[in-house]
Amino acid sequence: MTQDGPSVAAIVLAAGSSSRTYPMHKLLAPDATGLPMIARTLRAVTASRASPLTVVLGHRAAEIRTAALTDRQAGCTPRFVTAPDHACGLSRTLAAGVRAASAHPGVAGALVCLGDMPLIGTALIDRMIETFLAHPDRPGVMPMHDGRRGNPILWSRALFPALLALTGDQGARHLLHRHETTMLQVAAGPEIAADFDTPARLADFARCFTDG
Template identity: 65%
Template sequence: MSGTCMRVAAIVLAAGASSRTAPTHKLLAPDATGLPMIACTLRAVAASRADPLVIVFGHRSTEIHAAALRGIPPERAHLCLSARNHGTGLSRTLAAGIQAAGQHDVAGALICLGDMPRITTALLDRMIAVFIASPDRPGVMPIHDGRRGNPILWNRTLFPALMDQKGDKGARALLQQYGADMLRVEASAETVEDFDTPARLVDFSRLYTGG
């Protein structure tokens, strides 16, 4: 398949319970403009060249779905689904997204976390371009200051293994297995930051994430 016609899906995982920030769900927390975190993340992903765009919900799916739509332009095609076994761990949410993306003619998939509101479209497009230039590699990972970040782009050949992961560690075991052979892209701090505590949500509420 030529590089000009290769597609890479984006899978946004938004099914977690956000127990560390309870009673506030971090994906519903607003930035300084009032835009929910999940919408901030999706605004960047929806503007990228990734296709198709798959969003996986679970906990409080109705509320988070409504918030997510605020970050997606009406003309941007996307697929929303609910991970039936999301309560058993991140791996089941990941499997649901991979299964949906795998039904399309894609060479790989970007696995994006819903709580990455400062991720940029430019980084996502750069990761896709790097992968398309070397589609025989297991994937692409962003690196900031020597640390691996998110999102991770996975080759389609690893979709079966991604769907077979267990527990709440996502694809961590596969990263240990294939990490040395993955392509690397230098990235900024937003690829390694998190908003997993009430204090960090306060920080987020002061951020302007708009372009």
């Protein structure tokens, strides 16, 4: 969704190998309506204020891209980029998304979303963006539930260089720990910790969204 003034980009990370759910790739798994998980995740993001939207691909990139485009209700078509070094860890996938967001000078920050967290709703995304844009001098925004942080995380553009410099498979965990005392917080529900990365959890996902 476009808007006047500074914007917050969305980066959806969808490059992992999904080894814990082999042979099924979790992002291709259907919900109760038949919609693939990656498309369900993107439905909420495309309906939000986030702009532009980038999906970072890697393992089984062509299949994930096709699945991501199956939702006729999606608010916009995302830009797809492939992280050539995605096998080196989550940090490289994140860096590919941050580089894409950095190319837009009007972007004040980036909301980093995980492709396997389809329960995250548009309302939470918009609330995080609104909170950040009201206080753009802060390092970002994190959602909280029962005193614990979760995903997605919104990062200020000021931290893009630090995000690009990350290495390994830990993502931005250490960077978040360094800045968490000054990060803005938004109250959220248990969905901020609900991922689907085991066969049992995929069975749970297959029963989600029975109302469409």
